[in-house]
């Protein structure tokens with residue numbers, strides 16, 4: 337199973353991660369729109385890591401289940417964690433003067449989205465997109 | 469790695485063509501540069517051409533909205549041109565519809581739009 | 590699974606496969622069939638070894654894979670699926686015969702093994718049936734996709750004006766397809782205005798309204814303006830009742846009214862040249 341992991345520390349890593357995911361998605365035969373959806377979701381999640389946790393990692397994995405192909409992104413950090421996940425997932429909620437569209441937007445762009453966050457320990461997000 | 473966005477001038481209109489992928493610092497510098505340009509007297513409009521930009525996320529969207537807001541305060545209309553279908557679909561799904569921002573299919577149409585807007589005023 | 594059947598299955602490999610080849614050579618269904626003539630032995634071996642693995646692990650996973658891929662292939666290329674059924678039957682028949690020969694002296698044991706084989710035959714047949722159904726569903730799904738695309742044409746009317754007539758129910762999948770088609774159509778035609786005719790959509794509920802709004806928003810991000818036409822009174826009521834904000838979306842009750850507005854936006858004027866109705870229009874198109 338194909339998997340690529342890289343660390344996220346700065347803005348250049350964000351671009352590298354989304355470019356990498358886009359390439360894999362293209363190879364898997366995802367549509368142009370899906371490629372952009374995936375790249376955008378990664379951009380949001382990776383930026384949150386840089387912004388709120390300073391550094392973390394992203395893993396991009398190819399999924400193959402019963403003939404279906406998909407792509408999984410796993411973004412993890414050991415940052416401060418999110419005090420109220422439900423609130424953070426609400427459109428427009430931001431503690432940094434952003435649009436507050438990153439988390440809820442990324443969730444809508446992907447097929448499945450799971451977020452685990454513990455105060456003082458960090459945040460892990462696993463999101464999947466299946467080929468239509 | 470550093471990417472400058474060329475900002476050109478046609479008549480009294482500013483045209484900025486965003487290339488490839490910008491990282492956050494580029495975006496911030498781009499915003500500063502644009503605002504400096506349109507502050508010049510006789511600026512009649514600004515077109516931001518996104519034809520070749522591959523990903524527009526919430527950060528870039530916020531920047532575009534900010535630019536429009538600040539330009540608006542200076543009485544300079546802004547048109548976003550050349551967004552690709554995939555980017556448009558992604559933005560709408562994210563709930564970012566750039567409400568109130570003027571758009572055009574391509575540079576030429578953007579320019580026409582600004583010229584017409586000028587005439588009406 | 591019981592050791593007995595696993596042991597028998599492993600030990601009698603050559604007898605079973607040999608018998609399979611013998612039986613299939615004179616089989617009324619398999620022999621005239623082109624599809625498995627070349628690699629028949631290989632197919633039997635695959636199936637045999639899949640069953641062995643499944644007997645050892647007491648699942649049907651491996652067999653499911655092999656049978657699944659055989660039926661997918663057959664269905665996809667529009668081939669008969671009967672030969673696959675025959676292959677399974679022959680394998681089991683060969684196995685049973687091999688068991689009866691091997692345990693000639695031990696009738697009890699022979700029938701125990703035959704019982705196991707029968708069990709596996711049943712399970713495999715169920716898998717086959719299920720895989721065929723699934724494979725057919727996949728094919729139908731694919732065909733549906735083509736139909737979807739056909740059923741949402743984007744019609745260029747005159748320069749810069751497109752018409753998108755929506756007909757039939759709109760679910761999320763179709764809505765996505767429509768959005769995709771429309772946006773690409775807009776870019777292709779460099780269209781400034783789109784008339785979305787929803788008079789052919791039987792039910793316009795919140796879902797559909799939501800999709801419509803998204804479509805209009807996406808088109809507007811590209812720089813194209815939409816006019817939604819053909820809104821029936823019930824739909825207007827739905828919008829109001831549900832408090833959906835159609836905000837800045839332009840609507841007209843008929844395609845004609847929408848077209849007039851679009852023409853106005855494009856600085857066209859609709860006017861008759863010469864007098865009278867269609868009969869008198871000879872000079873109109875020159």
Ligand SMILES: Nc1ncnc2c1ncn2[C@@H]1O[C@H](COP(=O)(O)OP(=O)(O)OP(=O)(O)O)[C@@H](O)[C@H]1O
Pocket residue numbers: 380384385388389413415416417418424425429430431432433434435436437438439440459526527
């Ligand atoms: N990895 C993280 N670690 C800690 N807090 C986080 C993390 N990701 C998100 N948050 C918190 O959740 C809030 C919402 O995140 P979201 O990405 O939706 O919006 P934003 O980053 O504030 O703005 P935008 O993404 O629209 O620019 C953030 O403001 C931040 O407080």
Ligand SMILES: [Mg+2]
Pocket residue numbers: 380383384434437438439
């Ligand atoms: Mg964010």
